[in-house]
Structures are given as structure tokens and as C-alpha cells.
Amino acid sequence: xxITVLLASHRSKKNTAQTAEYFLEHLKDGNExxxxxxxxxxxxxxxxxxxxxxxxxxxILKDDMESVIQTFHQSDLIIxxxxxxxxxxxxxxxxxxxxxxxLYNAKYKLKDPIFKEKKKVVVIANAGAPHYPGQFEGIMxxxxxxxWNINADVIGYxxxxxxxEVMIKDNEAARLELxxxxxxxxxxxx
Ligand SMILES: Cc1cc2nc3c(=O)[nH]c(=O)nc-3n(C[C@H](O)[C@H](O)[C@H](O)COP(=O)(O)O)c2cc1C
Numbered sequence: 001x002x003i004t005v006l007l008a009s010h011r012s013k014k015n016t017a018q019t020a021e022y023f024l025e026h027l028k029d030g031n032e033x034x035x036x037x038x039x040x041x042x043x044x045x046x047x048x049x050x051x052x053x054x055x056x057x058x059x060i061l062k063d064d065m066e067s068v069i070q071t072f073h074q075s076d077l078i079i080x081x082x083x084x085x086x087x088x089x090x091x092x093x094x095x096x097x098x099x100x101x102x103l104y105n106a107k108y109k110l111k112d113p114i115f116k117e118k119k120k121v122v123v124i125a126n127a128g129a130p131h132y133p134g135q136f137e138g139i140m141x142x143x144x145x146x147x148w149n150i151n152a153d154v155i156g157y158x159x160x161x162x163x164x165e166v167m168i169k170d171n172e173a174a175r176l177e178l179x180x181x182x183x184x185x186x187x188x189x190x
Contacts, residue, residue: 003027004075007037008082008093015126018168019160020081022178023124026186034075036068038092043068046098052105057114065099069114072150077120077185080143083163084127087138097142103149115151122156122185124178128164135161156181 005024009016024033041064051060059065072078082089089097107113125139136159147154158181160174168174 001076002032002074003034003077003079004071005033005035005079005081006093006096007035007039008080008090008096010039010083010090010092012037012039015160015163015168016081016083016124019124019126019158019174019178020079022168022175023079023081023122023158023182025179026183031186034071036071038090038096041068041096043092043096043099045095046101050105052102053109056110056112057102057106059099059102061099065096065102068096069100069102072119073115075119077122078150078152079122079124081124082126082139084125084136084139087135088142089139094142097146100146100149104145107149113151115149117151119150119152120155121147121150121152122158122181123154124158125160126163126168127159127161130162130165135159155185 005020007016007020043065044061044063047060049060052058082093085091103114123139123143125136127135140157158178160168160171
């Protein structure tokens with residue numbers, strides 16, 4: 001199975017990277033894993049120019065976006081790992097999501113979806129503060145239309161709070177839950 005891991009943190013080796021690694025613990029053998037770290041990608045802000053409304057599957061901006069979409073397109077499972085920023089995904093991730101307007105226009109305006117095959121998605125989110133009501137709700141609100149764009153079903157949502165006090169690497173329950181969740185997916189037939 002081809003697995004793509006999208007890392008949306010603004011810090012490269014902190015909780016988000018750690019959660020992804022624990023989740024992958026039992027998935028590394030026998031699967032092809034590709035990391036897309038948004039920190040290392042040049043992805044410009046959507047210009048809202050509507051170019052992709054008349055140019056099927058293409059953006060007027062020439063940067064790393066089309067190759068990341070290609071990576072997603074070739075994946076069976078996509079793992080989205082993001083910190084919580086102001087009750088939503090990070091700004092880098094939001095910029096990335098906006099650029100999937102190429103996919104939105106192909107599917108809903110030009111009536112020919114680029115992502116024809118179903119994808120499976122796992123979402124992992126870290127929040128620095130201790131639990132508060134609604135803490136993680138914004139992430140799924142933000143991602144809902146993005147899932148439509150990439151034709152994906154969510155098969156897991158793993159959320160960890162208080163990461164500013166207890167990092168994931170020091171949170172045994174989180175590490176175990178992530179590793180077990182990954183192991184279960186390793187047994188699934190895609
Ligand atoms: C700009 C910014 C906004 C944040 N907003 C929230 C928030 O709304 N709720 C929360 O619980 N933590 C918030 N945090 C804390 C991060 O979610 C936390 O530090 C997380 O572990 C960051 O992921 P990382 O360790 O991979 O960098 C925020 C942090 C930053 C820098």
C-alpha cells in the first residue's frame with residue numbers, strides 16, 4: 001500500500017512529527033511511505049484567479065502543488081498530521097487546502113473529478129492547551145470539503161491535548177494508541 005504522510009506543523013521535530021512516527025511504527029514494513037512536509041514545500045497562496053475553472057487540473061501558479069497532488073493521487077492511505085492553531089489547522093495547511101481548488105473545480109464545475117478512486121484518510125491532531133470544549137471540532141469543519149476534493153473517507157481521527165506540557169514522546173498512552181491504530185490499519189485490505 002502507498003501511504004502519504006502530510007506534516008503540517010511549523011516545527012519539524014516536535015509533537016506532529018512524533019505522532020506520525022508512532023502511528024507508522026507497524027506500517028513501515030511492506031508499505032511504501034512518502035512524507036510531504038509542508039515546511040519543505042513551496043506552495044503559494046491561491047490567487048482566486050479562476051484559472052483552474054477553465055484549465056482542467058492546472059493552476060496558474062507553478063510551484064510544488066501539482067507534484068503534491070500527484071503524490072496524493074497515487075496514495076491508498078493519506079495521513080494528515082497537524083497541530084491545532086486557533087482551533088483549526090495550521091496556516092501552511094490552510095494554504096495547501098485552498099490550492100486544492102484545482103480539484104474542486106474539476107469535480108464540481110468541470111464535472112470530471114481528478115480523484116476518481118476512493119482514498120482512506122487518517123487525521124492526527126495535537127493541541128498545546130489542556131482540554132476545553134470544542135477544542136478539536138474546527139479541524140474537521142475545515143477539512144470536510146478538502147475530503148470531498150480528494151474523494152476520501154476518514155477512517156480515524158486521533159487527538160491529543162496538553163502537548164505544550166507533555167510532549168507526545170513522553171505520553172505513553174498516546175504512543176500506544178497511535179501504534180495500535182497503525183497496526184490495525186496494517187491488517188486492513190485496501
Ligand atoms: C499560532 C499558534 C496557535 C495555537 N493555537 C492553539 C489552540 O487554538 N488551541 C490549543 O490547544 N493549542 C494551540 N496552539 C498550541 C499548539 O497546538 C501546540 O504547541 C502543538 O503541539 C504544536 O504542534 P508541534 O509540536 O508539532 O509544533 C497554538 C500554537 C501556535 C503556535
